[in-house]
Amino acid sequence: MPNKIWRVVDLLDWTSQYFQQNAIPNPRLDAEVLLGHLLGKSRLQLYLDFEMPVFQENLTPFRELIKKRIARTPVSYLTNQKEFMSLEFYVDERVFIPRPETEQLVETILTTQINTSQRLLELGTGSGVIATILAVHQPEWDITATDLSEDALAVAKKNAETHACTAQIKFLSGDLFEPVKAIDLNGETQFDWIVCNPPYIKKTESENLSPDVRDYEPEIALFAGDDGLAVIRRLIAEAPEYLAPNGKLILEIGDTQADAVRTLINAEPAYRSPKLIKDYAEKERIVLASVS
Ligand SMILES: C[S@@+](CC[C@H](N)C(=O)[O-])C[C@H]1O[C@@H](n2cnc3c(N)ncnc32)[C@H](O)[C@@H]1O
Missing domain, CATH: 1.10.8.10 (Ubiquitin-associated (UBA) domain)
Known part of the structure; x- marks a missing residue:
């Protein structure tokens, strides 16, 4: 210059x-x-x-x-800011940068079930955007948010504090359902909603990612085994044990994963037929599966 x-x-x-x-x-x-x-x-x-x-x-x-x-440091890590559903969130290299596609996941929850008190579990909360936005929009809901990364949970707690919802969200650390199991030894806790935007990229696709993503965002937030389904497969198999009658599992998935995810859900007798929801680019990116 x-x-x-x-x-x-x-x-x-x-x-x-x-x-x-x-x-x-x-x-x-x-x-x-x-x-x-x-x-x-x-x-x-x-x-x-x-x-x-x-x-x-x-x-x-x-x-x-x-x-x-x-x-190629992402702009959001340089400004420590990312807007999500019109609210400002703190982000840094400890967390995945929230994407606009995920707003549709949250909107689907808010338009499917409004006002009645719900128990909701978010797995892999990252910066805490999903749990925090839901808490802001539904102050009566009882929300639990988990992550395997302690670093991510520190950011999620900071965001919940900024938006005055720490009292409404219980943060737990651990692998998928493990932390819920750990505080509920009798297996009585059941949720009306289980929500997750999981890692879903194939490890083999790492080289095709933009350097902003590949070199800066946490690996644990991006990759899920050789077929990208390692976490989704576990979520589909384990969620029914934690869902209340008529409870719903809702996931964001990769834009080529709809058929594989539909097959996985149809193979689990606990679920009714899943609903696949398209994003604005007409790709099936959200899956909603209810239990009886
Ligand atoms: C794609 S990011 C989503 C973050 C945030 N929910 C969002 O939508 O912006 C996935 C998150 O899942 C967490 N994660 C990955 N594997 C996990 C596991 N086995 N158990 C719990 N959390 C996990 C990662 O640390 C990361 O924060």
Whole structure:
């Protein structure tokens, strides 16, 4: 970045061009989000302050952000922020960055069952977005959220605290249903909902992932064995033991996994026929299976 008086507009133009030359996928957007983050301004405010000079005290950290983005650090890890269903969440490299597709999973729950008090278990909560949004929208629900990663749980608790729902969510650490079993020795705990956005990428597909994902997001959040179904298979087999009568298992799945997941559910006598829900790109990405 040459030495000169930089205005907001010059910085945005220079940075987006530099990002473009380095094959960063959304060069202009990333430049705006990073500069806005550094200056404490929204993207709209940046446009209103186009002519404003940016001084050395901000240029030095901005250069650092540019370098990290060129090294493919995801923007959300640089800003420590990700919006999910219109709420702001803290994220860092300890957690998977919530994706817009997952909003549809939450919306499906909220539109399937509204208002009556529900017991809900979220497995693999990561940054805690699903559990927190459900708690915010349904203050009467009794929510338990788990993760195998203690690091992720620390982030999830921080987000629940920010959105004032720590009293409503019980956080447990451990492998899938193990932590629930551990606090419920008589096997009496049953949930109306079991929700999970599991890891579902084939280990063999690692090389095809974008470096932003492959090199930065937690491996444990991404990969599930050679066929990508290792966690989903266990969830489908183990969930009925923890579901109340008419309880529902709802999962996000990969865009090529619908047939395999349908077959797995149909092979478990505890479930009725599953419902596969399409995303906005017409791919079956959510599976909803009820028990009798
Ligand atoms: C794809 S991320 C989803 C995170 C968050 N729920 C979301 O939708 O943004 C999967 C999460 O499952 C957790 N996980 C992976 N294997 C697990 C297991 N066997 N038991 C519990 N959690 C697991 C990972 O640590 C990660 O936080």
